[in-house]
Amino acid sequence: MALVLHAGQGGKNSYKSLIAAEYSGVKAQIEQWLDFAATEIDDGITRWIDPSIGFSPHCAHSVQLRVASLKKALRILDTHLAGTCYLVGHGVTLADIVMVCTLHFGFTHIMTKSFTSEFPHVERYLWMLVNLPNFKKILGEVKQVESVPAMPQLTMMVNQMIEAQKKWSVSQIIQKSDVA
Numbered sequence: 001m002a003l004v005l006h007a008g009q010g011g012k013n014s015y016k017s018l019i020a021a022e023y024s025g026v027k028a029q030i031e032q033w034l035d036f037a038a039t040e041i042d043d044g045i046t047r048w049i050d051p052s053i054g055f056s057p058h059c060a061h062s063v064q065l066r067v068a069s070l071k072k073a074l075r076i077l078d079t080h081l082a083g084t085c086y087l088v089g090h091g092v093t094l095a096d097i098v099m100v101c102t103l104h105f106g107f108t109h110i111m112t113k114s115f116t117s118e119f120p121h122v123e124r125y126l127w128m129l130v131n132l133p134n135f136k137k138i139l140g141e142v143k144q145v146e147s148v149p150a151m152p153q154l155t156m157m158v159n160q161m162i163e164a165q166k167k168w169s170v171s172q173i174i175q176k177s178d179v180a
Contacts, residue, residue, distance in 0.1 A: 029088045033095035037102045041077065044070030045106040052110060052149045074119045081121035085128065092129070100129045107144045116144070 047066040051057065077099075080087070087095040103126045107116065116123050129135055130142045 026088055026093070030093050030095045033087045034098055036073070036077075037095070037099045040073035041070070041099065041106070042102045044073055045102065045110065049106075049110045049149075071118070074116075074122055078119040078121045081125045085125070092132070092134075096129060100126060100135065104130065104139060104142060108142065109145055110148055111145065112147060113144055 044066060048063060048070060051059070051063060086092060087099060103122065107126060127142075130139055
């Protein structure tokens with residue numbers, strides 16, 4: 001499968017694609033998957049999780065677009081992995097290491113089983129690689145997140161309401177005790 005690297009004229013990605021075209025075989029394929037992991041998968045995960053952890057403002061429409069973009073990238077990855085165990089060749093390469101570390105972050109922080117079940121080959125790929133001895137030595141036991149984290153703003157509002165309720169209850173108790 002060939003990846004298409006979209007780039008404007010004279011930009012860093014256009015230079016990468018032109019230089020990669022000068023090479024043939026594994027080196028160029030690894031470079032393409034490294035770029036794909038960084039610009040499509042990692043960017044999608046990061047842009048989805050940032051509002052959840054308070055690093056950027058939450059906008060429901062924006063999050064929907066980010067998730068749709070990530071799903072599109074995961075579909076491309078899933079299609080490629082349907083016919084292979086590794087991104088390039090018949091063994092672990094730097095492309096696999098980078099992709100698995102990127103997916104690991106998503107799987108352990110925001111991508112629930114109900115989300116990733118649409119991408120069975122991506123799931124198989126991740127679980128196969130994270131259970132290899134060298135990955136397991138570094139990553140330890142990997143557990144997929146069970147739910148998408150709550151928005152911090154929502155959590156903060158709930159906490160403020162609870163505190164206000166506590167203050168109201170305490171002031172009501174004091175008033176009642178003063179009257180008695």
